[in-house]
Amino acid sequence: MYRYIIRRLLMMIPVIxxxxxxxxxxxxxxxxxxxxxxxxxxxxxxxxxxDLRGQLGLDRPIYVQFFSWFGQVLAGDLGKSMWTxxxxxxxxxxxxxxxxxxxxxxxxxxxxxxxxxxxxxxxxQDTPIDYFLRVxxxxxxxxxxxxxxxxxxxxxxxxxxxxPPLGFRSPFEDPFVNxxxxxxxxxxxxxxxxxxxxxxxxxxxLEVVREDYIRTAWAKGLGERVVVLGHALRxxxxxxxTVLGNQxxxxxxxxVIIETIFGLPGFGxxxxxxxxxxxxxxxxxxVLTMAILLVMLNLLVDILYACLDPRIRYE
Amino acid sequence: xxxxxxxxxxxxxxxxxMISALVLASGPTPAPAATPAPAPSAxxxxxxxxxxxxxxxxxxxxxxFVAGLTATATYAVLKTFNQTLVRWDGKNDREAVAAPLAxxxxxxxxxxxxxxxxxxxxxxxxxxxxxxxxELTADDFVYHFNRLSDQNNKHAARTTLDxxxxxxxxxxxxxxxTNQKAPGFLAYxxxxxxxxxxxxxxxxxxxxxxxxxxxxxxxxxxxVRDVKAVFKKHPDYWxxxxxxxxxVEIYFMPDPAAxxxxxxxxxxxxxxxxxxxxxxxxEKSVPGVQIQDGxxxxxxxxxxxxxxxxxDNKKVRQALLYAIDYDxxxxxxxxxxxxxxxxxxxxxxxxxxxxxADLPKRDVAKAxxxxxxxxxxxxFKTTIMQNTGNMEFAGNAIEPVVAMLKDVGIDATIVxxxxxxxxxxxxxxxxxxxxxxxxxxxxxxxxxSLRQQWSTKGAGNVAxxxxxxxxxxVKAQQDAFPDKEKxxxxxxxxxxxxEDEVPAVPLYIMTNYYIxxxxxxxxxxxxxxxxxxxLQALPYTWIEKK
Numbered sequence: 001m002y003r004y005i006i007r008r009l010l011m012m013i014p015v016i017x018x019x020x021x022x023x024x025x026x027x028x029x030x031x032x033x034x035x036x037x038x039x040x041x042x043x044x045x046x047x048x049x050x051d052l053r054g055q056l057g058l059d060r061p062i063y064v065q066f067f068s069w070f071g072q073v074l075a076g077d078l079g080k081s082m083w084t085x086x087x088x089x090x091x092x093x094x095x096x097x098x099x100x101x102x103x104x105x106x107x108x109x110x111x112x113x114x115x116x117x118x119x120x121x122x123x124x125q126d127t128p129i130d131y132f133l134r135v136x137x138x139x140x141x142x143x144x145x146x147x148x149x150x151x152x153x154x155x156x157x158x159x160x161x162x163x164p165p166l167g168f169r170s171p172f173e174d175p176f177v178n179x180x181x182x183x184x185x186x187x188x189x190x191x192x193x194x195x196x197x198x199x200x201x202x203x204x205x206l207e208v209v210r211e212d213y214i215r216t217a218w219a220k221g222l223g224e225r226v227v228v229l230g231h232a233l234r235x236x237x238x239x240x241x242t243v244l245g246n247q248x249x250x251x252x253x254x255x256v257i258i259e260t261i262f263g264l265p266g267f268g269x270x271x272x273x274x275x276x277x278x279x280x281x282x283x284x285x286x287v288l289t290m291a292i293l294l295v296m297l298n299l300l301v302d303i304l305y306a307c308l309d310p311r312i313r314y315e
Numbered sequence: 316x317x318x319x320x321x322x323x324x325x326x327x328x329x330x331x332x333m334i335s336a337l338v339l340a341s342g343p344t345p346a347p348a349a350t351p352a353p354a355p356s357a358x359x360x361x362x363x364x365x366x367x368x369x370x371x372x373x374x375x376x377x378x379x380f381v382a383g384l385t386a387t388a389t390y391a392v393l394k395t396f397n398q399t400l401v402r403w404d405g406k407n408d409r410e411a412v413a414a415p416l417a418x419x420x421x422x423x424x425x426x427x428x429x430x431x432x433x434x435x436x437x438x439x440x441x442x443x444x445x446x447x448x449x450e451l452t453a454d455d456f457v458y459h460f461n462r463l464s465d466q467n468n469k470h471a472a473r474t475t476l477d478x479x480x481x482x483x484x485x486x487x488x489x490x491x492x493t494n495q496k497a498p499g500f501l502a503y504x505x506x507x508x509x510x511x512x513x514x515x516x517x518x519x520x521x522x523x524x525x526x527x528x529x530x531x532x533x534x535x536x537x538x539v540r541d542v543k544a545v546f547k548k549h550p551d552y553w554x555x556x557x558x559x560x561x562x563v564e565i566y567f568m569p570d571p572a573a574x575x576x577x578x579x580x581x582x583x584x585x586x587x588x589x590x591x592x593x594x595x596x597x598e599k600s601v602p603g604v605q606i607q608d609g610x611x612x613x614x615x616x617x618x619x620x621x622x623x624x625x626x627d628n629k630k631v632r633q634a635l636l637y638a639i640d641y642d643x644x645x646x647x648x649x650x651x652x653x654x655x656x657x658x659x660x661x662x663x664x665x666x667x668x669x670x671x672a673d674l675p676k677r678d679v680a681k682a683x684x685x686x687x688x689x690x691x692x693x694x695f696k697t698t699i700m701q702n703t704g705n706m707e708f709a710g711n712a713i714e715p716v717v718a719m720l721k722d723v724g725i726d727a728t729i730v731x732x733x734x735x736x737x738x739x740x741x742x743x744x745x746x747x748x749x750x751x752x753x754x755x756x757x758x759x760x761x762x763x764s765l766r767q768q769w770s771t772k773g774a775g776n777v778a779x780x781x782x783x784x785x786x787x788x789v790k791a792q793q794d795a796f797p798d799k800e801k802x803x804x805x806x807x808x809x810x811x812x813x814e815d816e817v818p819a820v821p822l823y824i825m826t827n828y829y830i831x832x833x834x835x836x837x838x839x840x841x842x843x844x845x846x847x848x849x850l851q852a853l854p855y856t857w858i859e860k861k
Binding site: 030031032033034036037083084085086094150153154156157158161162163164165166167168260261262263265269273276277278 | 568
């Protein structure tokens with residue numbers, strides 16, 4: 001197992017390098033650069049824009065720009081935002097915990113909902129409750145997330161005179177206010193995501209409950225709770241872990257619209273704003289950070305797989 | 316299965332858990348229907364309380380040297396903790412005039428090139444590092460103005476200020492000499508860009524971004540990027556007895572639904588700049604709400620690439636003038652929240668600005684005739700660029716305009732571009748048509764708009780228009796300053812030329828709605844030059860009851 005982990009960590013290096021090259025080139029292919037945006041006010045003299053490019057290092061050959069930036073990254077410096085002049089590490093460090101919090105809460109909510117719905121649908125297959133829950137899952141899968149978020153925030157204010165508290169507070173500053181700010185967004189995301197997991201879990205459970213060892217468990221006279229939760233679910237949940245891991249990756253990438261609607265200064269908003277102003281350094285730093293996180297996350301999911309299923313051994 | 320009842324109980328319990336979680340997240344229990352707003356009070360201002368303001372953008376920087384002139388959110392923050400030499404005053408923003416603020420009075424030299432500002436003695440900087448509560452002096456303004464005029468300043472403040480020199484005369488007096496006569500100079504001076512950042516602040520570690528020195532009614536005590544700016548009362552504010560409020564909080568909320576929800580829930584007190592759609596939604600749902608409409612500085616025009624065929628043809632441009640259903644456009648793109656304009660906003664009537672009733676109206680037959688005279692009897696194909704980063708102001712108008720142009724035979728394909736791509740294509744001339752800010756309805760003086768937008772070297776000439784006679788007239792009206800009657804004929808001739816040449820098609824001035832809760836008093840919405848309504852009235856604002 002340890003050799004497997006080390007091998008996976010070493011494989012991260014070419015992945016990160018490829019990501020770095022790809023994102024470096026992609027942002028530069030996009031039309032417009034930050035110098036043009038800063039100087040976009042037509043009252044700025046045209047010639048000054050070139051000076052600005054020089055100050056930002058954008059007038060150097062592209063390979064020089066890349067090696068200069070990547071060299072900094074290898075030395076542990078993610079650079080400074082071209083738009084605000086603030087260190088990218090600080091900007092990312094401020095935004096990422098917000099998104100982590102939303103993502104983990106959303107995953108927890110979607111897992112709980114999926115567990116309940118998936119198990120019920122499996123053990124009550126082809127009954128009215130199964131049909132109802134499956135239709136509900138489809139509705140949640142189909143509904144646009146931003147629409148649900150807008151409904152929550154609009155009708156929350158209209159009917160209950162409620163809005164999330166203003167000004168994001170971290171859980172260390174004020175946990176109760178933080179929960180009121182983050183939980184609505186997490187619930188919306190959880191509702192959107194649970195359907196995929198629930199359907200996967202239902203499928204897995206339906207396969208597992210037809211296995212011989214489950215029939216044996218029933219024949220032994222074990223209770224329903226033990227059979228379903230102790231034997232069937234334990235085996236059925238393994239593929240679900242992969243789906244949850246993927247979902248976590250998607251959420252960590254940032255749900256920019258949900259964050260904007262609920263006023264949460266998360267990672268999605270950070271990247272969106274960086275792209276909006278062509279802040280190359282911040283885009284590159286953010287994408288690189290995300291790539292590393294996702295690779296680590298995939299590794300963790302694989303390790304969790306091995307913990308859940310002793311038959312799985314990595315060499 | 317055994318124990319069906321057991322599982323039913325488990326399911327019901329789980330459902331209850333989720334409902335409980337939702338209720339917890341919902342906070343307080345549902346409130347009854349909205350109660351009527353308190354009756355307006357003629358009572359004395361009441362001290363105390365915190366005012367919460369929601370604005371749609373977020374400052375890129377708190378240093379105007381970095382943020383430039385275009386950052387409205389930066390203005391909102393700067394205007395709250397700092398103050399300029401003059402402010403706007405008047406019964407509405409269309410008739411605003413410059414009034415004293417940090418400057419007690421000022422003099423303009425007979426040649427119109429030199430302004431001498433006399434500061435109020437005893438204005439104190441806020442008592443925080445690095446200025447530590449010392450007195451505001453002329454040297455502070457001299458430093459700031461010279462910094463903005465530095466050759467290395469990449470931003471618009473330098474060219475707009477167009478300053479030749481700035482020097483202190485004595486402790487409370489300084490003079491500014493401009494390179495050319497600027498009849499609208501005081502309009503720039505009222506802008507928050509010219510609220511000074513003192514030398515100690517700029518030279519301290521972190522500069523103006525981290526050190527917030529101001530002489531305004533409120534001290535900036537906390538700034539969280541993309542989240543909020545928190546201010547508390549300045550105890551040594553020069554206007555004794557003010558401000559009435561203990562604190563102000565500005566929240567940066569780009570999503571309109573979130574702003575509306577917070578206002579409806581009563582957690583925001585003021586929305587200084589909202590669209591008609593949001594205004595209508597709030598009026599229906601918040602009893603007693605105070606709404607004032609104001610003119611934004613956002614004037615949209617159909618911008619044409621004058622260097623490209625067929626827009627280099629005057630007849631084609633004139634045809635476009637008659638192709639647009641302007642009232643229909645304002646209704647569909649702005650939900651009715653806008654007004655028509657010509658090359659000068661209608662409130663400049665004494666200068667010859669056309670009134671709304673006299674502006675060109677849609678005339679499809681006339682447009683087709685003009686196109687035929689231009690050599691395009693069947694119309695032509697072209698493209699129109701839509702800035703997806705600016706849908707509310709300009710982007711939403713693109714589709715209605717395309718439909719209107721189709722009626723006269725012009726087949727325009729929409730090309731979408733996000734803001735940086737839009738700027739890049741505009742700068743390189745890689746577009747045919749678009750909708751953008753081509754005009755300015757800025758009050759105070761027509762020179763602010765006409766010279767900037769239409770003279771060849773005008774800093775706001777996004778159309779790239781050049782006309783030698785217009786340049787001569789711009790110079791002539793400048794030279795005639797401050798004699799208004801001498802300037803008028805030159806301005807009128809400029810308008811006649813522009814109305815014939817049609818370098819761009821004036822579409823509308825967007826109306827901004829300034830919305831306050833029933834309990835907010837004293838915050839009259841005089842338009843700030845940068846459109847941050849009412850924020851300059853914060854020292855006089857109080858909360859009746861909450």
